[in-house]
Amino acid sequence: MPLCEAAARVEVLRREIEQHNHAYYVLDRPTIPDAEYDKLFRELQALETEHPQLLTVDSPTQRVGGKPLPEFVQVRHAVPMLSIRTETDTEPTGARAFDARVRRELGLSEADAAIDYAAELKFDGLAINLRYEDGVLIQAATRGDGETGEDVTQNIRTVQRIPLRLKGDAPPVLEVRGEIFISRPDFERYNQKQRALGRATLVNPRNGAAGSIRQLDPAMAAERPLSFYAYGLGETQGWVLPDCHSAVLDALAAFGLPVCEHRAVVQGAEGLVAFHAHIRDLRDALPFDIDGVVYKVNALALQQRLGFVTREPRWAVAHKYPAEEALTTVEAIEVQVGRTGAITPVARLAPVFVGGVTVTNATLHNEAEARRKDVRVGDTVIVRRAGDVIPEVVSVVIDKRPTKDLFGGEPLHAAFELPKTCPVCGSAVERPEDEVIARCTGGLFCPAQRKQALLHFAGRRAMDIEGLGDKLVEQLVDAAIIRTPADLYKLGLVKLANLERMAEKSATNILAAIDKSKATTLARFIFALGIRNVGEATAKDLARHFGNLDAVMRADNDRLQQVPDVGPVVAASMARFFAEPHNIEVIEQLRAAGVNWPEGESSAKLSSPLVGKTFVLTGTLPTLTRDEAKDMIEALGGKVAGSVSKKTDYVVAGAEAGSKLDKAQALGVNILDEKQFRELISP
Numbered sequence: 001m002p003l004c005e006a007a008a009r010v011e012v013l014r015r016e017i018e019q020h021n022h023a024y025y026v027l028d029r030p031t032i033p034d035a036e037y038d039k040l041f042r043e044l045q046a047l048e049t050e051h052p053q054l055l056t057v058d059s060p061t062q063r064v065g066g067k068p069l070p071e072f073v074q075v076r077h078a079v080p081m082l083s084i085r086t087e088t089d090t091e092p093t094g095a096r097a098f099d100a101r102v103r104r105e106l107g108l109s110e111a112d113a114a115i116d117y118a119a120e121l122k123f124d125g126l127a128i129n130l131r132y133e134d135g136v137l138i139q140a141a142t143r144g145d146g147e148t149g150e151d152v153t154q155n156i157r158t159v160q161r162i163p164l165r166l167k168g169d170a171p172p173v174l175e176v177r178g179e180i181f182i183s184r185p186d187f188e189r190y191n192q193k194q195r196a197l198g199r200a201t202l203v204n205p206r207n208g209a210a211g212s213i214r215q216l217d218p219a220m221a222a223e224r225p226l227s228f229y230a231y232g233l234g235e236t237q238g239w240v241l242p243d244c245h246s247a248v249l250d251a252l253a254a255f256g257l258p259v260c261e262h263r264a265v266v267q268g269a270e271g272l273v274a275f276h277a278h279i280r281d282l283r284d285a286l287p288f289d290i291d292g293v294v295y296k297v298n299a300l301a302l303q304q305r306l307g308f309v310t311r312e313p314r315w316a317v318a319h320k321y322p323a324e325e326a327l328t329t330v331e332a333i334e335v336q337v338g339r340t341g342a343i344t345p346v347a348r349l350a351p352v353f354v355g356g357v358t359v360t361n362a363t364l365h366n367e368a369e370a371r372r373k374d375v376r377v378g379d380t381v382i383v384r385r386a387g388d389v390i391p392e393v394v395s396v397v398i399d400k401r402p403t404k405d406l407f408g409g410e411p412l413h414a415a416f417e418l419p420k421t422c423p424v425c426g427s428a429v430e431r432p433e434d435e436v437i438a439r440c441t442g443g444l445f446c447p448a449q450r451k452q453a454l455l456h457f458a459g460r461r462a463m464d465i466e467g468l469g470d471k472l473v474e475q476l477v478d479a480a481i482i483r484t485p486a487d488l489y490k491l492g493l494v495k496l497a498n499l500e501r502m503a504e505k506s507a508t509n510i511l512a513a514i515d516k517s518k519a520t521t522l523a524r525f526i527f528a529l530g531i532r533n534v535g536e537a538t539a540k541d542l543a544r545h546f547g548n549l550d551a552v553m554r555a556d557n558d559r560l561q562q563v564p565d566v567g568p569v570v571a572a573s574m575a576r577f578f579a580e581p582h583n584i585e586v587i588e589q590l591r592a593a594g595v596n597w598p599e600g601e602s603s604a605k606l607s608s609p610l611v612g613k614t615f616v617l618t619g620t621l622p623t624l625t626r627d628e629a630k631d632m633i634e635a636l637g638g639k640v641a642g643s644v645s646k647k648t649d650y651v652v653a654g655a656e657a658g659s660k661l662d663k664a665q666a667l668g669v670n671i672l673d674e675k676q677f678r679e680l681i682s683p
């Protein structure tokens with residue numbers, strides 16, 4: 001192709017590729033199939049090879065072009081990169097104090113109007129300054145000491161979400177500031193891949209981001225799944241700035257830069273408080289870590305008036321949340337035996353306050369994880385508790401590991417090893433070749449499994465026997481009064497009341513609860529049996545599909561797999577369970593004891609308006625508990641999901657409904673209160 005024709009084609013290709021990049025990485029809305037994209041990309045590469053004089057630094061082919069550097073070059077920032085004051089009071093008072101301070105500095109009285117604030121997330125990564133000249137990325141620098149940073153342009157070019165060329169009418173000089181970070185899913189995926197290749201993993205997303213940007217070899221940086229959000233400006237030339245911060249961010253988004261959608265302009269202290277609470281509810285659902293939110297006085301003129309103290313602006317503050325990670329020490333490592341015999345190593349910890357609660361245990365998941373993290377007794381560890389998830393040990397602070405002598409050397413405690421026999425029943429512990437979970441082979445001979453199986457059987461969503469908790473099951477099994485669920489229905493008052501710390505009245509109550517549990521549903525009964533891989537949803541599907549227990553027990557592999565969501569694994573578990581004469585015996589005893597359910601309930605609800613509809617429950621309803629509402633919906637053939645999406649048909653909202661309600665409104669999903677919900681289900 002002649003040069004001038006090639007030059008024109010190269011331009012077209014670059015523009016088109018950048019557009020697809022923007023759609024894919026920034027907007028998360030791919031516009032062409034990967035194969036088509038690859039074709040454009042290869043065509044551009046070929047033209048650039050044919051005509052090297054056409055090559056420019058902002059070509060999409062040049063994202064990973066650079067050679068390893070001997071060291072980073074220092075860059076002096078045209079406008080210093082400041083930091084923000086941190087408000088460590090994580091309560092609403094923290095937000096109110098900031099608003100009060102701003103008003104005082106501006107000389108406002110109570111009679112004056114509320115101040116507008118731009119409220120954003122505080123991303124947890126590494127601050128970066130991107131310098132665009134005439135719309136082209138020419139330099140990227142770290143914050144350094146705020147005056148001077150390091151030139152990391154080569155590495156930043158590898159970040160797909162950062163445009164090499166801005167869209168639209170970009171000013172002659174535009175410096176964009178923002179945060180480089182790694183999202184949680186990207187972090188997990190990257191580490192998993194590294195582990196599979198036997199390579200080093202990243203300790204946490206934050207260190208991963210910082211470490212990646214400070215790689216001298218851009219090829220290494222390119223392998224790291226880095227993300228970026230813009231949150232402010234550095235130097236600008238030839239640009240008439242908008243008059244407020246939120247409009248600056250809008251403008252940056254229009255230039256093709258990624259700007260986080262979770263931001264708002266709010267009024268006054270109470271607006272800040274509401275934003276802080278809103279993001280706290282959203283925090284665990286975000287795909288990346290934040291340690292707080294940032295409030296900025298929105299009007300740039302007011303920002304100017306407020307100015308700076310030392311190196312921090314008076315017009316901005318970071319408002320934190322309680323930490324989700326904390327340091328503590330490991331006092332012991334024990335193993336727990338679950339209902340299906342799964343052996344789980346658990347670290348017993350010195351009590352530590354994290355994520356809003358005191359944590360004393362953290363799961364190590366399984367043998368491989370425990371080995372990988374190499375947690376030992378006496379170690380100082382980072383514990384994480386995010387939202388409602390089970391606390392876990394993130395990593396060991398290896399420098400603090402106690403050693404046998406003062407001068408380092410051999411660790412005081414040995415690496416964790418899974419016991420060869422079950423600590424509860426002494427049966428062999430086995431781990432099939434292709435599985436990560438080791439199990440006690442004792443089955444219901446193992447008291448630990450028996451106890452867990454009984455607790456599961458009596459559970460609220462299974463047979464729902466009120467009052468049959470941990471302690472009582474422990475006593476009943478240890479005293480050999482009960483071996484199987486069927487034994488529960490043979491319990492007499494005398495035996496029960498004779499147990500230690502058992503008053504006659506509570507014994508009577510428990511017997512009444514056991515008696516009441518006899519009238520149940522097929523789905524609850526199947527779930528209560530505790531068949532491996534048969535959870536509540538599968539039990540319901542089975543009950544709905546077969547209508548009665550005999551049909552479920554008789555079903556062969558093929559018929560089982562006709563049930564929605566039942567695959568070979570579930571079918572095999574069921575075959576194994578029903579092939580065990582002991583299990584059949586227990587089922588017969590339960591039926592003989594009077595446990596019953598309406599058979600053939602599967603067709604009753606075919607005419608219900610709820611069949612096939614998906615509901616989401618949020619907030620507190622006036623008279624119904626969440627479980628009650630869920631049962632009502634499912635009894636009529638509807639489904640209950642945990643989060644709102646376009647596929648949600650109804651959101652049933654009560655008091656203090658949070659982000660799910662907001663999302664439902666945004667998506668235009670039908671929203672019902674309890675009264676409307678009741679009308680819907682009983683027209």
Ligand code: IVH
Pocket residue numbers: 082083084085120121122123124126127128178179231232294313316
């Ligand atoms: S604005 C003059 N906005 O927090 C104000 N910073 O100490 C300059 N950060 O490491 C910063 N999210 O990288 C701002 N939405 C946000 C932020 C944010 C995270 C980081 C920033 C710096 C630190 C500020």
